Amino acid sequence: MKTLSMKTLSIPGRLFLVRHGETDWNREGRLQGGQDIPLNALGRMQAEEVADRLRALTPAFATSDYVASPMQRARETMKILRRELALPPEEFRVEDSLRELTFGEWEGFTWREIRKSERELAQMRERDKWGFVPPGGESYRMLAERIRPALEAMAPDTVMVSHGGVARAVLALIGAVDPGEAARIEIWQGKILVVEGMQATWK
Numbered sequence: 001m002k003t004l005s006m007k008t009l010s011i012p013g014r015l016f017l018v019r020h021g022e023t024d025w026n027r028e029g030r031l032q033g034g035q036d037i038p039l040n041a042l043g044r045m046q047a048e049e050v051a052d053r054l055r056a057l058t059p060a061f062a063t064s065d066y067v068a069s070p071m072q073r074a075r076e077t078m079k080i081l082r083r084e085l086a087l088p089p090e091e092f093r094v095e096d097s098l099r100e101l102t103f104g105e106w107e108g109f110t111w112r113e114i115r116k117s118e119r120e121l122a123q124m125r126e127r128d129k130w131g132f133v134p135p136g137g138e139s140y141r142m143l144a145e146r147i148r149p150a151l152e153a154m155a156p157d158t159v160m161v162s163h164g165g166v167a168r169a170v171l172a173l174i175g176a177v178d179p180g181e182a183a184r185i186e187i188w189q190g191k192i193l194v195v196e197g198m199q200a201t202w203k
Contacts, residue, residue: 001101006137006141006144006172007172008173008174008175008181008198009148009152009173009174009175009195010152010161010174010198011151011152011154011195011196011197011198012154012155012156012158013155013157013158013196014058014065014157014158014194014195014196015139015151015152015154015158015160015170015193015194015195015196016054016057016058016157016158016159016192016193016194017078017157017160017162017166017167017170017192017193017194018050018054018081018159018160018161018162018165018192018193019048019075019162019163019187019188019189019191019193020039020040020043020071020073020074020077020108020161020162020163020189021023021039021040021042021043021044021045021047021050021068021073021077021080021103021134021189021190022039022040022042022043022046022189023040023043023073023074023128024037024040025037026043026189027040027042028110029110029111029112030107030108030109030110031058031084031103031104031107031108031109031110031111031114031135031143031194032048032055032100032103032107033100033103033104034071034099034100034102034103034107034199035107035108036071036072036133037071037072037073038072038073038076038104038174039073039077043076043077043189043200044071044076044080044179045190045191046052046077046189047076047077047078047080048081048084049091049190050077050081050128050190050192051080051081051082051083051085051189052084052137053160053191053192054085054192055079055085057192057194058157059201060110061074061085061159062087062160064101064155064157064159065093065154065155065157065159066078066082066087066091066092066093066158066159067093067094067098067158067159067160067161068092068094068095068098068160068161068162069098069099069100069161069162069166070096070099070147071096071100071163072092072132074098074161074162074200075094075161077161079140081159081161087120092130095148095150097146097150098150098160098162098163099145099163100134100162100163100164100165101137101138101140101143101163101165101169102136102137102138103134103135103137103164104134104135104136104137104138105135105136105137105138106118106134106135106137114175121134121135124172127175128151128180129165129180129183129184130172130179130180130182130183134160140169140172140179140182140183141168141179142181143165144169144172147166147169147170148173148175150169151173154179155164156169164187166192167181167187168182168185169185169194170192170193171185171200174197174198174199174200175194175198176195176198176199176200178182190201191203
């Protein structure tokens with residue numbers, strides 16, 4: 001695969017990046033993108049588990065900055081996380097640029113359905129997951145440039161609840177992996193991606 005390049009970004013301090021908990025659409029393998037789907041029971045449990053992980057990672061969690069995507073599944077994860085940390089559940093920032101990658105006309109469908117109905121476009125995306133723009137949607141490249149300003153303005157220690165697409169874009173922006181590879185990385189729910197400088201590890 002051709003190596004892609006982009007201007008890398010060094011995270012100021014530490015970023016504790018949390019993907020929202022599971023939704024029913026996650027379980028069914030449906031593309032959510034801009035659809036505002038709530039957490040399911042497992043997703044709420046995952047949010048509680050993340051609070052325990054965060055408490056162990058940073059004893060000074062109470063003084064961290066907390067920011068979330070505006071989407072319901074991210075905000076709900078953040079509220080549960082903060083409640084479990086005995087912090088005021090509603091006291092966090094919402095940053096619009098951290099919303100999920102938009103899949104446009106493909107949202108609500110599974111990849112199996114898309115490969116069947118949009119075979120040629122699905123193959124084009126497989127060849128270039130980073131740069132491909134779904135009908136009415138956006139590419140990972142577009143997403144990365146959307147979130148870059150929010151990362152550049154980040155506080156030294158930040159807890160961010162967002163989405164799988166955003167996490168992949170962050171990995172590419174800091175240069176942890178090649179953009180083409182970042183678009184294919186699995187992003188876990190119920191765990192924390194700890195980003196420091198240009199390094200990232202799962203906890």
